[in-house]
Amino acid sequence: MHGRVKVRTTEEEKARKEKERQEKLKIFKHAMQKIFHKRKESELDKELLELTGKVLSSNPDIYTLWNIRREILIIFAKTYESEELSQLYDAELNLTEYCLKINPKSYCAWHQREWVLTTRTDPNWEIELGLCSKYLKFDERNFHTWDYRRFVVSQCKPPLKDEFDFTTEKLLDNFSNYSAWHYRSKMLVELFPDLEGGRPIEDSHHKHELKMVQSAAFTDPDDTSAWFYQRWLLGAVRMDVQVVVYVMTPSKTTVAFSKPVDQSVVDSRTRLFHNNELLNGEWQSCSGNHYDVLWIFKSNAVVSEEVKLEFQMEDGHLQALPSIKMNETKYVGKSSISFKRKYSKPVVEELNNQLESCRQLLAMEPDNKWTLLTTTVFLHCIDAKKYHKEVLENLRTLKVIDKLRAGYYSDLITQWSVEDQLVTDYATDSLDYKIKFDEKIISLPHFQYYSHCENVDLSNQDLDSSVLPALVMLQHCKTLSLENNKLTTLNKFPQLNIEELNLRGNKRLLVEEVEQFKKNNKNCTIIF
Amino acid sequence: MDDDLPTDFQVIVVGTGMVESIVAAACSRIGKNVLHLDSSDHYGGLWASYNFDGLQKFIKEVNSDPKRQLQVYNLAEKWYIEKASAEESKAEGEEKPEDGKGEPAKKVWTQDSFAAEYRKFNIDMTPKLLFSRGPLVELLISSNIARYAEFRCVTRVLTWLSDKLMPVPCSRADVFATEAVGIVEKRQLMKMLTSIVGYNEEEMNNEFKDWNDKTFKEYLTHKGLTPNLIHYVLSAIAGGTNSMPCLEGVKECKKFLMSLGRYGNTPFLWPMYGSGELPQCFCRLCAVFGGVYCLNRPIDKVQTKTADDGKTVVTIDSKSKTLNCDHLVIGINECPKDLISPEPAESCDISKAVFITNGSIMKSDKEPLTLLRFPPLTDEDNAVTVLEVGPATGSCPKGLFVVYFITNKVKDAESDLMPIAEKIFDMSGGDQTADTEKPKCLWSLFYNVKDTSAPVASTVDSVHVCSGPDAGLDFDRAVEQAEQIFKKICPGQEFLPRAPDPEEIVFEDDVTHGPEFQREDEDAEGDAPKE
Known part of the structure; x- marks a missing residue:
């Protein structure tokens, strides 16, 4: 037929592609051979720089070639004038940027870039920050870029508020972004620490973040990134390490801490007294681990009278714990304990508001796993003791409607029930x-x-x-x-x-x- | 000159509207010998885009030709600005760079400055959007015609709620970011939207088995949505009114939602330089595959005769020449009345308006491209589709916006649309530099278009009549009709198979590849196989 366009058949196309591939392979092998030969002969010169550059620009992940390039650049740095050197570094940055276009998740290309910037004397961090923003526009979840951004920020120290706002912008585009939430959490504690109450985050911002994350969670409950951030926010209350119980008998003395502590904390901040006299001895972790919750005190002292323990808390307060004589040779000192999270009043108000929303939703969709779980977590966080029964009931329901995580819910039941009993147990001797x-x-x-x-x-x-x-x-x-x-x-x-x-x-x-x-x-x- | 034109074709297409152009491209693409004619000097017919000068000509033409007023009538153009500026010489034509947030002093526009920049306008007679996953987008991609066109994403969907403009949270990101709906509402809205998208056929039938004769609004109310949410879903997302039947509402919602997340934050694309570009893209493909084009070529007479071999041949008299073809594809407005059977029933015509303003209807950081579905003001009114496009779309010079209104006619274009214009524009004229809440309307055009969108049959089997534009938001009906006509002309043939890219085409002496030759020269070019 007249005027019809002839198009390659798939067979022809395949053969052509294969031929092209073979051709490329030949060139590639030849180039690699030449590169290794030159390196063996210690010909670390501009030609080698050019050769490796050409191969890398289509195969950015051959880290050996990046290593060779660094070798060359290090040698050049010794002899070249600063202006020429600067041009070389610029060229290197251009190459990495070109490679990152091909593979935005190339570990070695990102690393090379970092190396150039920390090696050269005249790094331009603003350009780097711009590059990060550009690449995060292409793919807002590329954790390589986020990682590199943190590196750049650590060097050029832009206003933290700008970085915080940047995460807001990215989250508004797409909140399924672990990297952005994580980065945000880091900014948050830096930017808005609570100066008065010693909490990790200032009240108004804690509240604001809770609101924001709930909005995400309610928009798409099946997206887990927001839930994890919410958990982090709810957990963002300071729980200082303290001594919970210590026992002294002629054969063994132990001290239990609320959280795992390391040797140095025990050595320097825990002191045992007998008749107001400081006891000397050695501390040994019970499990043999570096961090432990239970430590054994090895000492030769014979205990017969009043025993006392002092622990220097992180906030500078001194925890003084007298003991009770349980029998002839056994002294036990117990602190008053609480697992209640100490949120500030405005945050508790916000939590109560959110609990209210959750309850409304739950009335509409009683079998929604995320709503029920969030309700349960709120109940526990607001007043674990008061809501204990309801919490357990919810967890039992969750075990049924979310069978795949039944073990997790059983674990929560165990933990929260144990906590509930512990407080009562500690009131007795x-x-x-x-x-x-x-x-x-x-x-x-x-x-x-x-x-x-x-x-x-x-x-x-x-x-x-x-x-x-x-x-x-x-x-x-x-x-x-x-x-x-x-x-x-x-x-x-x-x-x-x-x-x-x-x-x-x-x-x-x-x-x-x-x-x-x-x-x-x-x-x-x-x-x- | 006329003698150059061959006289025998397999397919002759008369009119370069959307349907005609798609059929022309499809026939040419599979090897039919196609002649494509248009009586006017530009492509598109009623689907065309005009620059400001072309638009003035169009207005003059319609006003002076009673025949054209059968299609377009009640044409009313109005200026709200001076003919010429008092202090002409200074700021004229000088473009101030728009640098971020600091707004430059507003330019004072005059009729003369419009005329001076007439080429920067592309004003559509039939402005339409494309659903990102709608049939036209899929067709443009599958046929490879997309390479002839450029698009911009619609950046926001607005609605009119509680007497003000409000953004409609339609995507996941919108729902997350909006402060207009409460937390529980967010969940309700997302749940409604995801369930509508997620229903398979069986679930659909099950969920909606009792809703056949009820309205979508009743369904949404039944589902416990708050009045705000019902407004968003019914009016803005489904584009319906209180009387919209439930199943239609669900269908429209699904169409909207399925198109989300492909290109931008909304489900819509807008063609750069206007909707009038699209028929031309199809014409271009037709020409690439050998279609012959002839504008300014009115036809005088259409007849049929039986050839010697018993086949019916359609003959067309045009400029004292007789053209023959097996199939005639003809736009309804070009088609002789006697070929149409039966006469299309009287239908509701379309009211349209175009406004040129000096600012967006709702301020935004970046230049917006807006779809606003304006709900009916009273029960007698229809919903109005509003499209606002800015300079970035190539529709107008910097500092201006073009706004289109489309609705089904009740009385006439001006009475139907003016009340809404007054709500979102400042129609009072006056000082353009004044910092008003609403943008100033600088120029307006109201007109009615006869609704020729209903498919009509012809009295002759080998004559195929193409409908005119409808009042709908998208091109879907045009695409559907074009495919039907093509299937009648070329039964069993593929509709617009993918056109090859240049590098896939084999030329006569395609032996050596240029690049290969080069490579052998350059020693060890580091171009290894990439995985």
Whole structure:
């Protein structure tokens, strides 16, 4: 037919592409060969710079070539005039920018750029910041660019407010952006620290952020980035480390902290007194880890009279903890504890508002997992004690409607129930520990709080063998019951001076293993 | 000169409107021998864009020719600015750079300065948007005609609520950012929108089985949406009124939502230099594949005769020449009455208006491109579609905006549209530099267009009549009709298959590739295979 355009068939096209590919491969191999040859001969010159540049501009991820280029540039830096050198560095930046166009997630190209800027004496940071903004416009979630931006900002120190506003802008474009939320959180604590109350963020901004993140969460509850930021915001309350309980007996002295602390904190800020006399000794972590919640005090002192502990808190306050004589040789000191998060009044008001919105939504869609979970978290954060029953009820519902995360909800049930009981337990002087709620626990949170107990009853729970290492906290325990749990092995059972251990009703525990365990622990009566 | 034109074609297309142009391109693309004629000196017919001078000619033409007033009538042009500036010489034509937020002093426009910059105007007779995932966009991509056109994203969708203009949160980012709706409403809105998009056919049937004879508004109310949200969804997103049937509303919403997130923050694209560019893109493809073009070529007479082999041939007399073809594709406004069967039923005509203003209807950081769906002011009125385009679209000089109003006619264009113009513009004329809340209207044109959008059949099988523009927002009906006509002319053939790019085309002596030759010369060009 007249005038019709002839178009290549796919076969022809394929053959042509293949031919082109082979051609390219030939050129590539040739170039690489030449590069390695030149380097071997120590010909680190402009020609090699040009060769590597050409290969990199279509294959930006060959890091060896970037390394060679750095070698060359380092040599040039020794001899070249500053003006010429500056031009070379500019050319290098142009090359990386060209490569980043091809692959915006090229680790080596970003790294090369960083190297050039930290090496040259005349870096232009403004251009770099502009470059970041440009690349974040192309892909607002490219974490390479965010990372590089943090580097640039650390060097040129633009007003933090500008950076904060930049995250706002990016989030308004698309709030599914972990990098932007994260960066924002870093700016937030820098920009708006609470000077009065010692909280991480100033009230009005804490409130503003809570509002913003709730807006995101309600717009698209299935997007997790906002929820994580919300969790961070709710958790942004200062919880200072303190000593929760210490025990002194002739054979062993232990101190339990609310959070893991390292050796230096224990060494320098914890002091034990006997009759107002400072005791000398050495601190040892209970688990052998660098950070630990329970520390053992090794000392030769014989304790017979009044014992006292002092702990220098982070905010400078001194926590002084007297002890009670439990029997002839045992002294126990317990602090008053609370798991209540101390939000400021305006923030609590905001939380209550948001709780109200959540409840409205829940009335409309009772089975929405995210709404229910958020409601539950709010309830817990606002007043864990008051709402404890409702919280547990919600978590039980969540286990049903969000089966895939049932384990997570069980864990929350365990943790929050344990916290609830702990406060009551600490009001008594008992040396016994027994779970007093109906929910079965699956883990042993805050277990160091019970390090002073002598009789620990963990029977009829859902504990499996993964909790065994945590038993190391029971440094003063005499009888321990793990009856009717889900233990499968005793492999990780720590070394303890227990007199009686009840392992009955752990159906999957092998008889042979228990027998062996008995042999290894002759001083202990084992019931099985 | 006329003698150069061959006389026998497989397909002759008369009129360069949207439907005609698509059919011409489709026929030419699969190898049909096509002649494309237009009686006027420009492309597009009623779908055309004019510069300011061309528009003046058009107005004059219509006002002086009673025949044309059958299509376009009630034409009323009005100036709100002086003929010439008192202190002419100074600021004239001088363009001040718009640097960010600091607004430069407003230019004082005169009729003369419009005339001086007449070429910077591209004013549409049939302004329309494209849905980002609508049939026209898909067709432009699949046929590779998109390379002939450029587009800009509509930046915002506005509505009129509680007596003021409000942005409509239509995308995820909008819903997140807006402060106009409460937190619970955000969830409700997103839930409604995502469920409408997400329903598969079965869920659709299930959810809407009892809603056949009810309105969309009743459905939204039933779902517990607040009045604000109902307004957004019904009026701004579905583009409907209180009486919109439920299923139609759902369909319109879905169309809107499905087009979100492809190109910009709204579901719409606007063609650079106006909607009138689009018919020309199709004409260009037609010409690339050998179509012959002849403007300024009115036709006098259409007849049919039976050829020797028994085939029906359509003959056209034009400028004392007889042209023959197997198929005639003809725009309804060019078509002799006797070929149309039956006469199209009297339909509701279209009221339109164009305004040129000295600012956007709602201020914004960057130059906006706006769709405003103005809800009916009273129960008798219709909703009005408002499109505002600025200099970045190539529609007007810097500092101005062109605003189009389109609605179904109730009384006449001016009575139908003036009340709305008064709400969003300052129609009082006067000092242009004054800092008014509403932009000043500098020039306006009201007109009615006969609605020729209903498909009509012809009395002859090989004559295909193309509809004129409708009052709708998009080109979808034109695309649909063009495909139907093409299928009748070329049954079983593919509709606008992808046109090859230049590098895919094989030329007679395509042996050596230029680049290869070069490469061999240059030693070790570092161009390795890329994965």
